[in-house]
Amino acid sequence: MSLRSNPVERDATLPDGSVVRVRVGVPADSYISAKELDTVTVELYANGEHIAAVNTLLDADQTDEARQLLQEIVTGLESGDLPPTAGAIEPLADRLR
Numbered sequence: 283m284s285l286r287s288n289p290v291e292r293d294a295t296l297p298d299g300s301v302v303r304v305r306v307g308v309p310a311d312s313y314i315s316a317k318e319l320d321t322v323t324v325e326l327y328a329n330g331e332h333i334a335a336v337n338t339l340l341d342a343d344q345t346d347e348a349r350q351l352l353q354e355i356v357t358g359l360e361s362g363d364l365p366p367t368a369g370a371i372e373p374l375a376d377r378l379r
Contacts, residue, residue: 303328304359306340
């Protein structure tokens with residue numbers, strides 16, 4: 283299994299009650315075949331709209347590490363320690379696990 287075909291996703295309920303979907307996986311690209319992509323991104327969605335995206339240091343085969351990153355981001359969002367912005371999640375995405 284890899285993050286190409288099986289991204290990890292979870293909803294986070296923010297302190298104000300709004301919900302943000304967090305996705306860690308290989309993004310879709312209409313110009314490049316998924317099997318050729320290895321870039322893993324963290325994407326945030328709210329109200330059906332894309333609100334943030336950052337690249338990570340993970341490879342597409344690092345599913346356990348992606349789950350750890352997902353958990354860390356969801357925990358931070360739900361506690362209010364992380365705002366749902368690219369700038370807030372980027373330091374987490376830039377660390378190797």
